[in-house]
Amino acid sequence: MGLEAFFKPKSVAVIGASRESRKFGHVIFKNFAQSEFEGKTYPVNPKAEKILGFKVYPSLKEIPDEVDLAVIALPAAIVSSAINDCLSKNVKAAVIISGGFKETGEKGEKLENEIKKRITVSNLRIIGPNCIGIYDPTSHVDTLFLPTYRLRRPKPGAIAFITQSGAFGAAILDWASSQDIGISKFISIGNKIDVDEVDLLNYLAEDSLTTCIILYVESIERGREFLKVASKVIERKPLVVLKGGTTPEGANAALSHTGSMAGAANVYKGAFEQVGAIQAQNVDELFDYARVLAYQPIPKAQTDVAIVTNGGGFGVISTDEASRLGIKLASFNKETTKTLKENLPDYAIPRNPLDLVGDADAERYRMALNAVASDPNVGVLLVIVLPQTSYIESDVVDAITECQVTYRKPIVVCSIGGNFTQVMAKMLEEEHIPTYVTPERAINAINALLMYRKVLEDKKRKQRRTEAAK
């Protein structure tokens, strides 16, 4: 069975809906009842009559309607009987929020296996247990039991995010929202009793709203299927992976976290490499990479980078970082050099990295970006804007977006500072031009683009070889 019922249910039952405002079952019910969710929402609780004005059903079977999705927020011990009810009612999908299963030891594992066994011959699909479930900003399915005043929900965007750790996911969503980063779908998979990363990759490959997928995992059980599916998906959209438990100590910690064997680091590393996943080395890189991969074009034939800056030091540092990562800086051609020479003040030198000097304004950026982006030697642009000078106004954002629209070459921006910088960064983010706080992270993001480009090329080469061999 497909996963559509998780993301676009026509009706939802919240089993364990509560009247107490801090209880998970209350928050989840409220998310559906008071949002723009267009389906029907039914609270289920034998001990309540009304919640937020809604009639409460004592059990699932009393609901006089089909139920596509059940969200279960009950103590572990009685989840199994709720699943029985779902099966009787022909519910299509269930999210089990509850913890207290495999991650807590033998007793919990037993409870989990019981449920597992029961659903094998059914059509019911399950996400969880021990998870925070789903957040879909388009359909407004939101099983996050954390109140919005604590966990701000990010706006719709092109990045899908699958995580094995719920708290990790919650923290990142809250952060993403504060950075104006958009999400297409968020799924916390927890103990993966049924639906796992393989199923979700398959589903997200077809999701037209998603252009980049992020995955945090501590373990992958269906290794062979993962290799097959991931490899296919990556032909269509980039996959950024962060693996938790890559050291023996970390793997040990993972065991008591999601009850999963994290497995040998080099096996995972090799597998990710084989399928062409972009491996993040840390939490910063996850979104540093995803933001550029989701929205910026993959560079065409030419991959050399032009750096345009109004601060020399940041030019030096980003050149260092590019060199360290084996990224080549473009040599400007004669025409570009001539244009720059003619239009820059004589204390600025027309070379790459191009230091427009401290008194550069939007006009000078516009001139330089046009000259540089039209140069066939330039494949990618890094624009550094230090907006501490009063020459910089937010119209520099227009100069950058115009350049993007005109030349369709990938652009990333580096900008660091206080309030004004943050406003400018959000303006750029709105235009889908990813902005980074440090030059190293900006260059590193460009590197992710170049890595994915290489992955696609390798895949094409392999395909051609396979076809030729036929």
Add this chain to the structure above:
Amino acid sequence: MGLEAFFKPKSVAVIGASRESRKFGHVIFKNFAQSEFEGKTYPVNPKAEKILGFKVYPSLKEIPDEVDLAVIALPAAIVSSAINDCLSKNVKAAVIISGGFKETGEKGEKLENEIKKRITVSNLRIIGPNCIGIYDPTSHVDTLFLPTYRLRRPKPGAIAFITQSGAFGAAILDWASSQDIGISKFISIGNKIDVDEVDLLNYLAEDSLTTCIILYVESIERGREFLKVASKVIERKPLVVLKGGTTPEGANAALSHTGSMAGAANVYKGAFEQVGAIQAQNVDELFDYARVLAYQPIPKAQTDVAIVTNGGGFGVISTDEASRLGIKLASFNKETTKTLKENLPDYAIPRNPLDLVGDADAERYRMALNAVASDPNVGVLLVIVLPQTSYIESDVVDAITECQVTYRKPIVVCSIGGNFTQVMAKMLEEEHIPTYVTPERAINAINALLMYRKVLEDKKRKQRRTEAAK
């Protein structure tokens, strides 16, 4: 001559003070005239009579008073004659803001050499040219020509920051202010015609307000003196260094930025290692390291780390990172394990990393932090707080600061999220407990503490050997 006149002048002349609000000479004069700066301020400009209500002097010599510090914001070509005036007037210190010297080529280098020659036999000390000069939040000396609505000034703190790149410094100051990070003294040294990093290290070693020094350099000309002075300073306070131009390409870019030969990367690396400087690999690390080194105690005999978290995934990731950096996680002793077992809910496991589980509140943190910090096996604490659950209120900050005050062991915090997280992070920063957005960066900061600890131990060992040999 000492550098006191730069940081605590009794009187300041701004040469090139202007009436036009965006001109450098205007902003700088305003910084002195309208701040809490306690000395006298004299605007010098032959073409104006009044600026901001102050009487303007046509030349330095007309000022009927001694001048300790002259700030020069004039076109490069006439700076030399302003320096002559400073010499005649016995000015003690001058900051030359103006660019257009060595960094622009031969002609500028000539101008620079002229000034250099002239001051060799005088008592006048010069910072610059091609710099943004000084920001001292205690004495309110502020030669930054960038208006405060663009470049917010950070509050007083314990970190001194020396930078060869002005724009880099300006951007970082603005950012530091937005993060509530305090600065003791900021000095942009530009082309280093006279005062350089060696002089400043010497001066800052004695500065009681400074507990950690940050240095961004592209080149060090007085290598031998640097080795001697830095080595001495580092016995008293940590020095964090970021070197620009560590690759041939970056070094080339540095040449046209500050007109300096960046030199072989490995020579610098070796030198920094030799004196015991903590080397930042990127801009993030500069302040990630400085924030912990400036305020947290150096761990004593025991250096093993305890990780306390309410999110398992972040426990896993930080354990991975610790393992990667060779940082050992502490084994809790029997007493600690017993206390934890008795006081934690039974779905939490009393081990390191210690996952307090999603429903942990301040009381559970307090209990756990007390148990863990009192354990002699624990040298350093990493406290991870994911405040997306409604169990976390800002009183968790009290639990953390109480733990610090009681046990005097180093603590760093990891917390990521939106508005509420940022408020909490600022509360912690106020209490001088450094807070990091990702677990990797928090562990990396702990590593900086351990690196400095090792530096101090090595220095002591060497001293003992030297003394024994006598």
